[in-house]
Amino acid sequence: MKKAKAADGKPFQGVQKLSVSLDFYGEKIDVGTLAWSKDERRAYFEYHPDFAEKRLNVSPFKLPVSEGAKAAPNSPFAGLHGMLNDSLPDGWGRLLLDRYLQKLGYDFRLLTPLDRLAYVGQVGMGALRYVPDNSLSKTDDAAIDLDWFAAQAEAVQGEVDEADVDRLLEIQGGSAGVRPKIMIGLNRKTGKFVADDGTDLPEGFDAWLVKFKSNVDPSEIGKEEYAYSLMAKAAGVDMPATKLIETKKGSYFAVQRFDRTESGSAHVQTVSGLLEADHRAPSIDYDTLLKVTRLLTRDERHVRQMFVRMVFNVLAHNRDDHAKNHAFLMAKDGVWHPTPAYDLTLSEGPGGEHNLAVDGEGKNPTKKHILKVAENASIPRAEAEQVFEQVQRAVDRWAEYAKEAGLSERRLQEIDRLLNKRGPTTAPDVDISPSP
Template structure:
């Protein structure tokens, strides 16, 4: 496992510039940071998008929880993106490292152990509630692999199987998140999706969900790090509401044809995930919750992650990303089918896929949650996320 310096990034005002190092370009194992915005070639790349931060660099920044802990650690707010990159842990999501010296940082060899989850859980609770820390270093609480996640308290832990993102209970949870999210990952696999591996553990009277990191491969002496970019980067989009026109499964399908090694396989997988999110009312399916990963030179769709049902009072469901041309973000069969050709699926094949997945979700969502430790109360709490009558509606009043 070798860490090498690949280039230099500079930000001046709202403009960012990146250049690959000559020694890196001469390395026969060199790979690009992202396929089109930062292709592997000499010269200076410049961007004014995202406040001057290239998408692949932004993807290495900590998520909302990590930012919160860094702000507490530094006792500062209003930090810049570069501040977050330089002050987040070395073992962040993906393969990038950051520093102010041309000498690359050393690989990380030590990780929090699963046996320490009780201490990490307590310190996460104190950070969340803005209480004084009890002695554990606050830097230990910054989650290295959380840049594709959200605001939920979490940390990265290691056991004999490898590295896991530990997702802790959060204030305001209305159900056992470890059981429900774990159940959805299991249900996704039962529906034929490539979903992240997870397991539930019980710590200090609470359930914690462990999700295996798929951007790491265990090897003798450590881990190989895989490159990773979010769909936000692939779509050249921003998180601001005014940029939501680019939040689209259809546009992402078009980009996959340019990015991945086997478009047919990944397009079918993406369509299936879109259907699954519609069937479980996962309305948090924004582009940060989709990613591409490169274990070697080729990019592919990463395993699915952050699959969470959202109970809805209305029969009408809207996903975070556009799913079709018929009704934009509405989660209906009609809309899902409206652009199935962009996923290289015939109407017949797409309908069959929807029928099969819908039958599995209806038959198994309760059991999947209970198989992961959920109770009858947890099932009741989320039941309005499933089997929506609106899924089969073919028209809506405006």
């Protein structure tokens, strides 16, 4: 294969081996070594000899701690193990890296997953860290203008060469999903915020994520997602802190990061990473999600919480509920529990169906299908009925959350017609964000 070369003729040096570690609540732990096989087009991972002593089962289903090198499957993650694939940006983050390398004159299509992990380096989501670290050097200027970033994000999506790709890439934090986003440090007492480039934040500032509008989103997506976060919390869904940041030119949805704590970074794995399940197409269902929750956490309270989220996604028409939009976090003692919910919006799934089927039904799941999933998960019918009614009451109050978020009356009523069947039946179709 012909090597990629930069504009100055210098060949691109691909990464053949990576050291993998955990920044686990402030403690650096050597996890293992990742190597790339050119001939097989897949990676091999071997745990560090001392890692077993830590008793941290970082990927219990597909990459359990044991001796010897373990080959990754060729699919669904282009020859990478699921645990490590969770570190790779997709959607927005991948687009930025591709644009950055293209600007340098490299053919980004020749990058292996290990090359991309090296660009994640020490600043990715979760606690996994990679050496060599090819992530961008940090700027000294911590000043941040959300309107400027929103304009830059729009320029990148519009193929505008003048976009400051370097700055956007520097603080996208290895984030996933199609929506443009940046990482910030927010002081909730003063309302001030600074750019979060992966280094230590100033005292009094917490790690938050701010989202911008993609080129396929409804015009009021920031307010809309904030209203959904309020509705989800009222429905009993465990939510992180959320905020709507208003500026002169826009309204931006912000959410506190659950992978960053006062004592350091937390290890997080999506269901996609845990099961090596493709998140770009339907690959598991809600029965599987509840089974995984029970096996991983051994706590029935967490199984009930995942059931609440399923009911909310059905009644609130969040069909972008794929395997990467459900995740688990490992506590300091190695015990797993579900992360707070995230990416809850009005959305369509593939072909207008839920990514995760409900008792085999993806397009029009009903209460009957929901109760069957509860039965399969050994959740008492009376308890399942109670959850359904609780979520239904919250969704029925959609207008309250929409008004609190400042959503326009037109958009409020459009969504109310879809969720609660109120309003004229001849109204135009509702603008819904497609799945990434």
